[in-house]
Amino acid sequence: MLRHLDIRDMLIIDRLELAFQPGLNVLTGETGAGKSILLDALGFVLGWRGRADLVRSGAAQGEVVAEFQIAPDHPARAVLDEAGFPAGDELILRRVNTPEGRKTAWVNDRRASGEVLRRLSDVLVELHGQQDDKGLLDPRNHREMLDDFGGLAGLRADVGAAWGERSKAARALSEAEARLAEMRSEEDFLRHAVAELDKLAPQPGEEAELDQRRRLMQAAEKMRADIARAAAALGLEGAEGMLSDARRWLEGVTDRAEGGLDAAQAALERATVELAEAQGAVEGFADQLVFNPAELEDTEDRLFALRGLARKHGVMPDDLAGLAETLRTRLDQLDGGTDRIAELASALDAAERAYRDVAGRLSQARAEAATRLDVAMARELGPLKMERAVFTTEIAATDPGPTGTDAVTFSVATNPGAPAGPLNRIASGGELSRFLLALKVCLTHDDSGLTMIFDEIDRGVGGATADAVGRRLAALAEGGQVLVVTHSPQVAALGAHHWRVAKDVADGVTTSRVVPLAPAERIDEVARMLSGDTITDAAREAARALLSGA
Template sequence: MLLRLAIRDVVLIERLDLDFAAGLTVLTGETGAGKSILLDSLGLALGARADSGLVRPGADQAVITAEFALAPDHAVAALLRDQGWRPEDTLVLRRVVTRDGRSRAFVDDQSASVGLLGQIGALLIEAHGQHDDRGLLNPAGHRDLLDAFAGHGDLLAAVRAAHGAHGKAAADLGQAEAGLAAARRDEEYLRHVVGELRHLAPEPGEEQRLAAERHTMQEGERAAGDLDEVAAMLDEYGGVEARLRGAQRRLERAAGRLGPLLEPALNALDRAALEAEEAVTALAAARSAIAYDERRLEIVEERLFALRAAARKHQVQPDALPGLAATLEARIAALDAGEGKVTALAAVLDGARRALQAACARLHEARVAAALRLDQGVNGELEALRLGKARFRTRIEPLGDGQWTADGADRVTFEVSTNPGAPFGALIKIASGGELARFILALKVVLAGAGTAPTMVFDEVDRGIGGAVADAVGDRLARLAERAQVLVVTHSPQVAARGRNHFRIAKDSDGETTRTQVTTLDPKARREEIARMLSGAEITTAARAAADALLKAAR
């Protein structure tokens, strides 16, 4: 709720401080007195476009400050918390416009962007008038207003949950399809490589074993002659072992005569015979091991070269070939499994689409029913507002599949036809200025607070009407003011009489300077102002009596 408005150096206003209260506040005054200046000033504080022409002549800058009561659960409080502010019970918005057209914005005395100021302002005040292109005149918000009017919270929650599930299912399927497509691009190559590696069948450590065997055979061919010569030497004259044993036996016969003197020699010969036997056996084994087999060498080299060629081709070490084969086989297996995964995810998406369609269908049916109630309510208000020939309708159009959102599958538009047989069209395109304000008033009354900001401003909603119609407008404004703070600029005494609070706006001139003054009216002054509105410049006794009647009827 708007609590205070302070204006400094705006056009004809030098200094103005106004306190506001709940209920219906009316602003009256003669044409050209400056009522629009007041509303323009409030708009600046709420983020409207700045114009250097608003700065009062002779002043360097214009300053407008608006203070609002702010409930902790208000959408503005959440917005400010998202921006890093710590909102209090009251919120102060300030706008400074300099002579050269530059503008600065402040929220609770902290510098802020004009964009943020505009976001805050849209949540705090609804301004309705013939030039307003927001709120009820903006088709983008009509669907939300219809849902708020009908209380579609649970149905909307179901649609949003289904929309989220559908979006996730679509994303999962898209990701799986992309992965499968990428795998398929390499499928032929993968299967070819896996076939080659399966045919090669590499084993861990095989390259090292083959290289060692090849080296042994190559070196053994060159050493075989030396080994044969050594073997021949050891085998000459019956063999070295036999000669050592023969010598040992002769010494044993001599030892029988000489005793322990030959024992060391006998032991040495015995050891030498044993070592010679081991040497001959080891030499034979070595010779057998290095036996050169040309066919075997060819087989080993062919296998070794095949392993090394495959390793170079795939840019890995030979010992990594078995692991590479396993990895590629796993990719092929994943490719085969990916087709099944895509099929399963497609089924999930199909189920999510059906669930979303069902949720949207339920919401659509509820919207159609709510639209009928809204249309009946608004059309029921039009006769009293001198719009009896006009008709209002809520148009609900289905959206294409690709246009569905978390808010459903409908486009909702408020339309009017101002005369029988005339085509329906958007409010802002069909209705004239005065008609437009009254259509908005009828809508606001029927919507009964749906999507309503804490403060509403109506600019000359009674333009071009009087009598019973003006009284009907006043009655509806008063009914709105039971649920929200309402400010109305009016030329109608019937509307003015409904106000709980009353400001009179007038021009004052000293012959050199003209200023706009705003006066808060007490009950006596209200009577005089309403009488003036009834009779004109000269206030008559009859006008005062009529004013008394209006004020009494409004109580």
């Protein structure tokens, strides 16, 4: 709740400190005394968009400081935590403004943006007046208000979750259908390409092997003659025969050489072994040069087929096998696409049924809550001297969405037989004030920690009706905090705390001041509200009666 408001150099306020209390706080004063300035100043520190010329004439800057007390579970703590600000039991907002319009704000002594202030404002203060700038008149807010009244937040969350699942299933089906349509557009290509690749059956590394074999076969004729001559040179008519003769001749004289030929014989033995290996290699390679004359043509045909198919698909020959597998997978997906579409369609149908089920339960709960709200409003409108008015919560079908399938509108008929319509089009100023107050009483069923401000919501009513308005405001203030700007003595008399706003003129300078009223001073203020500038004894007596509740 709002505990302190410190205003310096704002409009006609030079310095003002206010300490508000729990319960019903009333502010009274003559028209033009500056009551609206207090709301302008509070709105300024809360980041509300309002008038720009707030700085008092001649001042270097204007400043407003607001101190709130917040409970451990107050929603302002979540806003502070998300924005990275420290949170404690006290929340201090400070904002300054220069004559040029530059604004700077702090939250708990840390610089803050206007957006952070406005987010805090949404959970700290709620302003109501005949203009209803918090949205009670806006049909776009009525559905959420009805849900809050009926305690349907959990069911509404279930609808949101079911809608999310339905949307997810719809996206999956749509994406699968798009993919299938894309694949169907290339079905002929896929089937032809896979068949062509399967027929050729390319293998990794095959192109290099074929190229090597082809070059070998192309050079075979010339190589074959040279290899034959090499084989003859190494054979019995050549190196092998001479090497055998040399070994035989040396063996005949070894006994008489006294070991002098041992090294030579060992070398010849090694040479014999190496020569045998050379002969074997030459003969083996010669065997490779023996092939069917048609083999060269077959090898070239396959090599050219591999290279041509690789160029066709824009890949390397070694990548053809992998391409075949990729295209085959896409073709399998195409062939199985119809089954997948059926599965996804079934999943969407199940999600749709689940959504419709929970949305139907929410619609039924809203209908029941609407009946209770209409009864509660009828109960509240009677004491406000509007017993002939009819408030109706209208529910109509709308497009499905995350909040269900219902459109909710609050409508009224001010007199029996009169056509019903939106609040702000049917009700007069005084009637509208009472409708809004009754609606707020019905909708406020727990203490959210909000400070509620009512700006002359009692305008246009008096007597017993004004007393009924005051009693509804006092009931709203129980266990919380309500600030009321009022011209009604009946409402002022019901306040737990009373401030008087007055305007002073000194040396040609006008300033506004706000003073808390003691019990005796409250009598004079209520009497002034009853009788005007001249306060009579009868007016004081009537004020005492109002203040005593008689």
